[in-house]
Amino acid sequence: MAVYTYDNLPASEEDIDFGDLERKFVVPEQEETLENVVVLDNLPVVDTGKVDKLIKTLTSKVFKKAGKVKENGFHMPMGEGARGSESKGYAFVEFETAAQAQAVIRAANGHQFGASHVLRANPFMDVEKYAEVDDAYRAPPAEPFEEREHLRSWLMDDYGRDQFATYARGELGVYWGETAQAAEQIKARSNWTESHVQWSPLGSYMGTFHLQGLVLWGGPSWSKLMRFVHPFISFADFSPSERYLVTMSSKPIDVEAVGARLGPDAAHQNPYSTADQGNSVCVWDARTGTLLRSFPLPTNDDGSPAQPAWPQFKWSPSEKYFARMAYGASISIYEAPSMGLVDKKSLKVPGVQDFSWCPQVLTEARTGAARPEMLAYWTPEDGNLPARVSLVAVPSREIVRTKNLYNVFAAALHWHPSGKMLCVRVQRFTKSKKSRFTNLEIFRTGEKEVPVDVVELKDSAMAFDWEPTEASFRFAILHTEDPTPPPTNMAGMAMATVKTSVSLYSFVRKGKLVQKEGFQLLKTLENKTARSLKWSPRGRHIVLATLRTATNGTIEFYDADFDHAAAAKSGVPGDAIALLATAEHYGVTDMEWDPSGRYVTTWVSARYHPSENGYIMWDFRGQELQQAAVDDLWQFVWRPRPESLLTEEHRREVRRDLKAYAKEFDELDERRLHAADAELMSQRRRLVSEWESWRQQVGEFLAEETDEALASGYTLPIAPDSEDLVVEEIVEEIIDEKEEVVGK
């Protein structure tokens, strides 16, 4: 500004140059942000007359509550078409806020609009973003190849041992299971996990849970393989072949908070974008660590959050589909890896209580072609409608089989691991509705038309387990006359035992001797106290355990194929079943077979029982192998094994040459034992010699000190006699006294 003095004032106001002030106090023009604008694509092409109708349909059917369109916010460019003025199939829609725009994108993108239009919605800002992309292609720098560790190295153990993990007192440890000696520690760290530990279904990864998310470990070095950022994670679950990972957190994702926690340097590690804001369930690619999609927690019809169940998603055996149930309403089936909802809509199943995938992809018996995957669900009685179990093929949604049931109180779906049998355990009321009993409706899903066998029990079933092998589709069921659970203490231990029985059934095919095809009772083991039963992963052996009962810890080992000769002789197939051993493990809370079916561990978890924590390892015959006390033991988990690669032929060969192999293994065991002994002995010798040399040193020190003390007037206490004093006492006792007069 020119300097004005009183003398050279300008003549009028116009002459004054306010440029500097204007520059200084300029109000920046309100920048019009376009974040609230959405580009809608794939709209039907309409003529001028129908524009309003289209807009109305879009706002009421697609946007709904997600966002409110600004006044005059709907811009649909029109152009000259075959029938005069026509829309171009796209529109720009301005919403009140950017958040609303986001919500609309989520709701409208992929929306099936009419029969032939799938809407696409994108933020308008993306236009700018993609406009800036350089036209010339620049190849991204090739990342150097990093060899990954062998994730299944543990299977190549020289001694064929299995691994397990224990979590106790904040310390997570991985061990080799041993038979003759204490378990060998592979690695242990305190605070390795913050809540618990979980293996992946084939054992490749060990997952540890942290406030920040999930970390996967594995390989021979037990290094960190992958990290999944998901704050406040509470659960994680793998797909059957470990390709995908689902995580759930107790708190919705806050993208900014995750970014802030990671810090600006690690911003690229933040897997979330604004689209993930507020979601709680994430699906990841387990191998690359990429977030594939996040989902909000399920809501009830009225929009209130539903009780989140776990697992949120159940995977089909091929990993092509994963599904989640909205309790009582529908099953949403998604496709992997695209993460899209199959057919863009959920399977409406009013009243659905539970569903479950057939665990294997079944094949046609004749052609060997894969059959479509299947899931089963059940719905309860509703008014005049009976309860119903249905099998649905996916993705065709074709009903494969349904069965109506009456007087149903509850039902549970138990698939045989082969997928060829589905047992629906139906808890039913008697007609008087006073007591309950159990029916087993067994669907032979492996067969054409899916025949259903019914097994009726008088009692109420508590537990059910299929023998994992397919030879005779045996199953065991634990039942009781009195289904009221016993009182439990604060920790969840039952204070009294319940009288239970265990029945074993087998499937018999029609044959020369068998008139009726179906399930046949083999044997009922009565007067048990067991609360849990488990078949060996290899079948044949079954363990009954009285778990979580304060007064009893009985464990019984049965062999279902002990003596077929006796069974053949008596004609009662159940006679082949024999009790191998009965053992007692005080306070036992959990029981687990090792994945090879050779050992059983029973353990006392600090979750239910405050003392005696630790585990006992048994062989399948019920012989105790070893016992370990682990203070505050929380978890004991065997590392799962992938399925064996041996063909049936190989297995037969192994069985034939079993004697030769057995000899080899016995020798190996012997050698190991000796090596361990030798090591122990040398260790002990070292300890003894250390102790003795220390004692000698102390002896010299004491002698010196004693001399010094005596010099300064200390009197030594009287040393007790070094030799035992033998006091000989001669006691004479008069036994008899007689006075005789011997002649005169």
Next chain:
Amino acid sequence: MRPIMLQGHTRALTQVKYNSDGDLLLTVAKDKVANLWYAHNGERVGTYEGHEGALWSIDCNKPTTLVVTGSADNTARLWHAETGKQLHVWEFPTAVKRVEFSRDDRHVLMVTEERMGHKSGIYVFAVDSGSPAQSNEPVAVIRPSPSKATVASWSYLDRYIVAGHEDGSLALYDWKYEEPAMRATAHDAGITDIQMWKDGTYFITSSRDKTARLFETSSLNPLKVYKADTSLNSAALTPTQELVILGGGQAASEVTTTSSRQGKFESRFYHKIFEDEVGRVKGHFGPINTIAVQPDGKAYASGGEDGYVRVHHFDPDYYKFKYDY
């Protein structure tokens, strides 16, 4: 090994102790009476009566002419061992939890409880076995801090007093100067017992942290750890075999809700050098509060919360027991 049951107490035992010849056994319990027994057959010799509260501790001098007891009636008393006559009463502001004659019998240490504003203390009094009158003036008073002392014992040549504290720490007190010479953290929870090896050069401690540990007296260096699965109340060293005996069990308040199987009321034997558990002796139906081994190593006595003292004379097998190495 058929134990002799000594049924002379009506309440929980607090300490059992052999005299140095090993022919007599002294026991005290929470029932105000101290008992003296023949160690070989469990016949009662007599009682020391006069205390008005639970007794916590007892000891006798080497020739077994004097007996000293510490009690919850805030007194420690000196008795004529043979006649049971009370010779002297020392009075304190709080209960006396531990008493022990020095190795040369000229002093006695007394550990007092911390209560009602009175700090815990380790008092040392001179004892004159020749005269009936005893001094009420302590030779030394040690004030352990920050945590109270629970147990104490005389070191080799009475050079130091080793004390165990409520916070699990150990201290070596230069008692003549009333100050600590050395401190060490030893356990994660309160120390419940200290027993010296016969020459006082090393000792064993037991603790509520479920471990017993061996320490070198002169340096407080940890030597060995014996891990048990229950809170421990007492630990003793066996003079002939290389073993230690530990006793404990669940706290008395929880006992009623558990079976004796669950309470872990067994005496446990560990190998002193290898730290391995080698055996257990069952019998008590309450936690074991105190264990003492006969100085010739041929027997041991355990006193339990159940009010019984069990004297076990070892079987011939025991002497044959040898660890392979």
